[in-house]
Amino acid sequence: MNSLRDPLRWPLPGIVRDVLRYRTFIAGSVRRDIEAQFRGSLLGGAWVLIQPLAMISIYTLVFANVMRNRLAGVESTYGYSIYLCAGLLAWTFFADSLARLQSVFVANANLLKKATFPRICLPLVALGVTSFNFCVISALFLLFLLVSGNWPGWVIAGVLPALAVQVVWTLALGMLAATLNVFFRDVGQLVNVGLLFWFWLTPIVYPASVLPAWAQGWAWLNPFALFVHHYQQVFVYAQLPGRQAWLALAVLAALGLALLWLGWRVYQQRAPEMADEL
Numbered sequence: 001m002n003s004l005r006d007p008l009r010w011p012l013p014g015i016v017r018d019v020l021r022y023r024t025f026i027a028g029s030v031r032r033d034i035e036a037q038f039r040g041s042l043l044g045g046a047w048v049l050i051q052p053l054a055m056i057s058i059y060t061l062v063f064a065n066v067m068r069n070r071l072a073g074v075e076s077t078y079g080y081s082i083y084l085c086a087g088l089l090a091w092t093f094f095a096d097s098l099a100r101l102q103s104v105f106v107a108n109a110n111l112l113k114k115a116t117f118p119r120i121c122l123p124l125v126a127l128g129v130t131s132f133n134f135c136v137i138s139a140l141f142l143l144f145l146l147v148s149g150n151w152p153g154w155v156i157a158g159v160l161p162a163l164a165v166q167v168v169w170t171l172a173l174g175m176l177a178a179t180l181n182v183f184f185r186d187v188g189q190l191v192n193v194g195l196l197f198w199f200w201l202t203p204i205v206y207p208a209s210v211l212p213a214w215a216q217g218w219a220w221l222n223p224f225a226l227f228v229h230h231y232q233q234v235f236v237y238a239q240l241p242g243r244q245a246w247l248a249l250a251v252l253a254a255l256g257l258a259l260l261w262l263g264w265r266v267y268q269q270r271a272p273e274m275a276d277e278l
Helices: 014-021 023-037 044-066 079-102 109-114 121-147 153-183 186-201 213-219 223-235 243-277
Strands: none
Touching (some): 014 121, 044 079, 121 153, 153 223, 153 243, 223 243
């Protein structure tokens, strides 16, 4: 009877057992890191709402009412603002998570030297903090869609598979970058520069249709272009992506899991040397 209640007694892989055993530590660390973001500020946790609210308000005011940008085939006044916010929603979660993950071992060097716990907890804490921020921004964005009369309906569930695959890619790239950054500190800077180029190579600010014809096919080799495409199809056009987009997402899911396995193997091989390097 007890074995049914205690997940640690199940025949789970070691990494899953470690995560379950230290789940209280992970949850507490996420809460402390979120509180630390706003410690010492007068408005405290209110900044969690103010920052994304300001972003949505500015984009709506500038692009919908001042510049009056319009998307082809979209009648809504807020069409371009929703297009932009949908892309930024996905990108900000990815970029913030990767930026935190790549430095997670270096930033916690003292903790790793003094305390004994599975190091895999630290990437999960970093991802937990950015997931909290993502949930707050998403909630405000969904509220905006509802109030402005642009609620997409049940197709909103079509975002979830893309989000799940995006998280796998984020964790995989983050594990690789975090491990390599311990031994080669240039990795952190390379990640920041790479994210800058990656952002502008992804159709977030501009529609893919404005690219030259020869470049439009190449653009879909960018994994993040496909993630953003799912978000934009649902939030802007209130429809599910086409069959080809789902097939491409399935391929990305397989590649993401392979990349996650590679990141885990690299971490396992270099983990014994980390303490000395830090």
